[in-house]
Amino acid sequence: MTAPDARAAAAEPVGPAPDAAPDPGGRPAAPARWRSRAIRISSVLAAVLAWQLLTANDVRLWLRFDTLPTVTEIVSAYGGQLRTDLFYLDLGQSLIRIVSGFGLATVTGVTVGIALGRSRLFADTVGPLAELARPIPAIAIVPVAILLFPSDEAGIVFITFVAAFFPIMVSTRHAVRALPTIWEDSVRTLGGSRWDVLGRVVLPGILPGLFGGLSVGIGVAWICVISAEMISGRLGVGYRTWQAYTIVDYPGVFVGMITIGILGFSTSAAVELLGRRVTRWLPRGENTR
DSSP: OHHHHHHHHHSSSSOOOOGOOOTTTOOOOHHHHHHHHHHHHHHHHHHHHHHHHHHTTTTTTTSBOOOOOOHHHHHHHHHHTSHHHHHHHHHHHHHHHHHHHHHHHHHHHHHHHHHHHHHHHHHHHHHHHHHHHHHHHHHGHHHHHHHHHHSHHHHHHHHHHHHHHHHHHHHHHHHHHHHHHHHHHHHTTTTHHHHHHHIIIEEEEHHHHHHHHHHHHHHHHHHHHHHHHHHHHOOHHHHHHHHHHOOOOOTHHHHHHHHHHHHHHHHHHHHHHHHHHTTTTTTOOOOOO
């Protein structure tokens, strides 16, 4: 190799390994994605295996695993639940409540958040009331909901709405206030109206922050809807889980817990997937770790 060739080879930048290079969509290459998925699945399987070993051998250290059901008992109970109509009735009832409360919270939270971020008068009038009510846990409103609404069903939906409303409202308000003023000035310079600013600047600009609030809101909504079902429900996954506890059906309790986890994970993943699809026009990082 000649000296010029050696210098040219040394000057070439050293890039990442071929299997770690991201694809055009900004995601890691296929081997890296499969490696990440394998690690995640392995961690879950390891936790399940540890649970089975500790409970099956009646291990009692500081924690009393000898009082808890084994994995095989939980799987058997889950299989029995899947063969009953009541399980799907509870599942559907909880989904109806979460969709109703979360949907109302999304519409109301986005509207109020935009108004708080855009209107000084609205912020001075409604802002203090929202900040006073925001620290109150939604589950603490259960007695008020029982007194306020004529049916338990409406009260549970209201509690779910309150739980999701504040994360969505706050994230929307912060996203509106974080928008660069030059964007609005550009639209107004070109003759755009207030509605043009709202449709072309505000709504697209707040989408990343908004979907962050939606992801948090759906998780908080599940916590509160399950808690409300345990307290005043007649159907639902939370009500059935609490009923299993009262009759000392511990495998049934874990069936409810696992179902709640699956529902929460699925709905949160759906919100995040929708957020990625809606904001696909945003620039992505070169690599996702």
